[in-house]
Amino acid sequence: MSPTNPKRPPGLLATTLVLLRKDLLIEWRTRARLNALVFFAMATLLLFSFALGPDTKLLERNAGGYLWLAILFASVLSLGESFRVETENACLDGVRLAPADARAIFLSKALGNALLLLALAVVLVPVMVALYGVRIVTGVGDLAGILVLGSLALSAPGTVYAAISSNARARDVLLPLLLFPLVIPALLSAAKGTTLVLQGDPMQQLGSWQGLLLGFNLIYWGVGFVLFPRVIED
């Protein structure tokens, strides 16, 4: 590699990747967050079967909804935590003074959260197969598509709201209160899509739910990208 001009600041993508690497490294060294999320979400899946009784037909039919509710509840914990590491010792100010573009901070945080949720989902699917007796009918590729789109859809608005609520009073109440009504379209289409993957898709509806998720992602990643710098400015 030729020596580059040290004064030239790194681009948006490079900053994003560096920040993402930093976040993932912190996560990998402690592994506290992913462990906690996996056990929390598994407990949620178990609790659904206790609360609704051991009716395997019912559990199998609603498995997509339970999976995404477990991921949504876990995402609230995960999103709050992703900014808590930055508020300790005013790390966020340090990152911004580095200087890192605020939009790169948004992209790295949102991508990091999406990756974590995706990892959680990948762990939860086999658990669900065992607990609820579901089968993956239309193929692993379709399921992977829904899981990726759904994780991205929860993390984009979630990152903006987590940045806001991490500095407010009563943050544990505020984040779900802001986030839950907003992600209902994403939750609905991810749950429907997963149910179709698990039970077969004779009417070819999967594509339209994936389209809805994609549109949701485009809107909220775009809005978050534009508005996030205002959220963390001082």
Next chain:
Amino acid sequence: MNKFVKFGLPALTLALLGAGWWLGLAWAPPDREMGEVQRIMYVHVPLQWMAMMAMFINFVAAVTYLLRQSWKTDAMAEASAEVGLLFGTLGMITGSIWGRPTWGVYWSWDPRLTSEAILLVSYTGYLVLRRFVEDPEKRAVWSAVVAIIGAINLPIVWFSVRWWRSLHQVQSSPKTVDPQMVLPLRVSAFGMLALLIVFMVHRYRIALAERQAEVALPEALPTDDPALRATHSSKVA
């Protein structure tokens, strides 16, 4: 306060609402299929129109605040969200009173009703956020961001009856209803608009006074640093 806003506008509101509801209850004919129950339309529909308008004002105020900071637009955003939530909730209650005799249930999981419920919950979250942030400048910026993100729901609610044809009927136009129903609806709508303006003006003045009291507070405290005083006083736009 302007004399017209203080006395004239409330009087006009009462007159318009009184006239509109008298026309709707006594003069307009009952609906061919729904009968007398339909007359709640003269309350329900204007309430929902005004709720939508208040929430749209909230969106405009939020965008304006982000472009150019001013306590006036922040106060306007707070006022419109609160009044919009009030009108929207009343609209939903009148709607479910109408739904019980007409659809047989107070609540159905129809796309219009569901999206409206989501909208109201998200504005509740917005108002909770406003209560939970002490720093007035941060509160203004953050709530503006949340308002813009939440406003994406507005077109969804409005077009939900067209996108998903279901229980709730499509918006009627003057061409599709009896002209004797159009007049009371129009008069009640203008009455409701006047009521919206009365509420908004009062709530806006309260919000502005609160903001100015909050920002003026450090200035009232004794401080030796003149630079600090200058920064505090410059915050009041």
